[in-house]
Amino acid sequence: MGVVMDGIRPGLDFDVEAIQKELDRRRPGQSRFVSSRVESDRVEILSGLFEGKTLGTPICLVIRNLGHDSSAYDELKDLFRPGHAGYTTLKKYGIRDHRGGGRSSARETVGRVAAGAFAKQELAKEGILIIAYTSEIDGIKAHRIDMDEIEKNPLRCPDRNAAKRMEKKILSVKREGNSIGGVVQVLAQNVPPGLGDPVFKKLDGEIAGALMSIGGVKAVEIGDGAKVARMKGSEHNDQMDRRGFKTNHSGGILGGISTGQEIRVRIAVKPTPSIEKPQETVDIYGNERQISIRGRHDPCICPRIVPVAEAMMALVLYDALLRQREIEGKALRIDQLRDEIDRLDHQIIDLLASRRQISISIGQYKKERGIAVRDRAREREVFRQRIRWAEESNVSTVLVKEIFNAILSHSRGIQTE
Numbered sequence: 001m002g003v004v005m006d007g008i009r010p011g012l013d014f015d016v017e018a019i020q021k022e023l024d025r026r027r028p029g030q031s032r033f034v035s036s037r038v039e040s041d042r043v044e045i046l047s048g049l050f051e052g053k054t055l056g057t058p059i060c061l062v063i064r065n066l067g068h069d070s071s072a073y074d075e076l077k078d079l080f081r082p083g084h085a086g087y088t089t090l091k092k093y094g095i096r097d098h099r100g101g102g103r104s105s106a107r108e109t110v111g112r113v114a115a116g117a118f119a120k121q122e123l124a125k126e127g128i129l130i131i132a133y134t135s136e137i138d139g140i141k142a143h144r145i146d147m148d149e150i151e152k153n154p155l156r157c158p159d160r161n162a163a164k165r166m167e168k169k170i171l172s173v174k175r176e177g178n179s180i181g182g183v184v185q186v187l188a189q190n191v192p193p194g195l196g197d198p199v200f201k202k203l204d205g206e207i208a209g210a211l212m213s214i215g216g217v218k219a220v221e222i223g224d225g226a227k228v229a230r231m232k233g234s235e236h237n238d239q240m241d242r243r244g245f246k247t248n249h250s251g252g253i254l255g256g257i258s259t260g261q262e263i264r265v266r267i268a269v270k271p272t273p274s275i276e277k278p279q280e281t282v283d284i285y286g287n288e289r290q291i292s293i294r295g296r297h298d299p300c301i302c303p304r305i306v307p308v309a310e311a312m313m314a315l316v317l318y319d320a321l322l323r324q325r326e327i328e329g330k331a332l333r334i335d336q337l338r339d340e341i342d343r344l345d346h347q348i349i350d351l352l353a354s355r356r357q358i359s360i361s362i363g364q365y366k367k368e369r370g371i372a373v374r375d376r377a378r379e380r381e382v383f384r385q386r387i388r389w390a391e392e393s394n395v396s397t398v399l400v401k402e403i404f405n406a407i408l409s410h411s412r413g414i415q416t417e
């Protein structure tokens with residue numbers, strides 16, 4: 001699987017290790033609570049980067065499937081697996097690949113995570129942080145939100161005690177040959193106000209679309225979410241005082257535009273469709289059949305969806321941030337400008353090195369012919385010409401005089417040696 005990222009500005013740092021770290025978070029085979037498939041998920045760069053920097057051209061990343069085992073799918077070849085995309089894919093295209101690993105497999109989320117990891121790095125430069133976690137499984141809710149706990153337990157739940165109870169539930173469901181759904185909370189912190197669009201690219205619409213595009217996500221709630229249907233205006237409205245909003249029922253978005261508060265989103269994740277428990281289905285010829293799916297499946301998708309949901313949120317916010325920069329005319333950031341200065345200073349130093357080599361050659365020439373090192377007429381001419389160039393280029397003549405005084409005195413030193 002792979003991903004092409006286009007529209008990325010040139011000259012940005014591209015931290016491949018940070019991308020690998022996010023891919024490792026998504027990888028299966030990390031605990032008893034996720035699929036035991038073994039995939040190394042090493043990211044390969046095909047284009048768009050040079051010496052760790054973006055080139056401004058499309059960046060293509062590829063993650064090869066190494067742990068594939070298509071034989072597990074042989075007995076399912078002609079069957080429609082309940083809860084899967086096999087039936088709809090066949091209706092749409094008239095042909096389908098029954099083996100795992102294709103577009104309707106969770107495997108496709110590697111591309112999202114790789115691209116999202118880069119978006120996260122860029123957002124972090126603006127102080128924007130994206131965090132997701134498992135907040136509910138089978139009615140067991142995370143009450144204590146300890147952000148440091150999330151990556152410490154296999155369910156990626158911020159409440160250690162709730163995580164323990166969730167783990168028990170998942171294992172008992174797994175033993176029954178079944179699976180279970182849950183809720184994942186996605187947060188974006190330090191988002192500046194003003195991101196998004198008032199009509200067609202509303203920020204809440206874009207976030208909902210992006211999260212809903214992840215396999216297995218069946219509902220997206222922003223702020224109070226579905227609860228608003230049972231609330232009064234006085235309960236839901238976020239009132240304001242001099243310091244700003246007093247509450248955050250809106251989930252950080254009003255009128256399709258970020259308010260500057262935390263963006264709060266919940267996604268409802270369905271139970272993994274592949275289960276061992278016998279189910280009724282039909283084959284591609286219309287015959288009624290029984291199906292029991294064995295193989296290496298996630299008993300609960302929530303912990304694996306966490307990094308994918310973060311990636312999708314990051315991609316939406318990064319797009320919105322880039323569009324907002326264009327509106328505000330702030331296309332360049334301080335770090336990009338500093339990078340440019342660094343590049344220019346490097347060039348100046350390279351030029352000085354070349355100049356030094358020539359100066360050494362001139363020194364040898366003068367020595368062989370017994371010519372004096374200092375040539376005042378030539379020096380006067382050098383200064384006159386440099387100052388004229390400085391005036392033409394609108395550069396301070398005082399600065400140019402100082403620089404060439406230093407350069408000429410240094411050259412004399414070299415030639416005398």
Ligand SMILES: Cc1cc2nc3c(=O)[nH]c(=O)nc-3n(C[C@H](O)[C@H](O)[C@H](O)COP(=O)(O)O)c2cc1C
Pocket residue numbers: 035083084085104105106109214215216217270272273274296297298301304305308
């Ligand atoms: C990270 C992740 C892991 C998943 N793992 C599995 C799995 O092991 N077995 C399975 O049957 N479905 C799994 N799914 C769900 C299916 O991909 C998804 O339910 C299916 O493609 C149908 O799409 P829909 O549920 O969005 O309609 C996973 C999804 C994600 C995002």
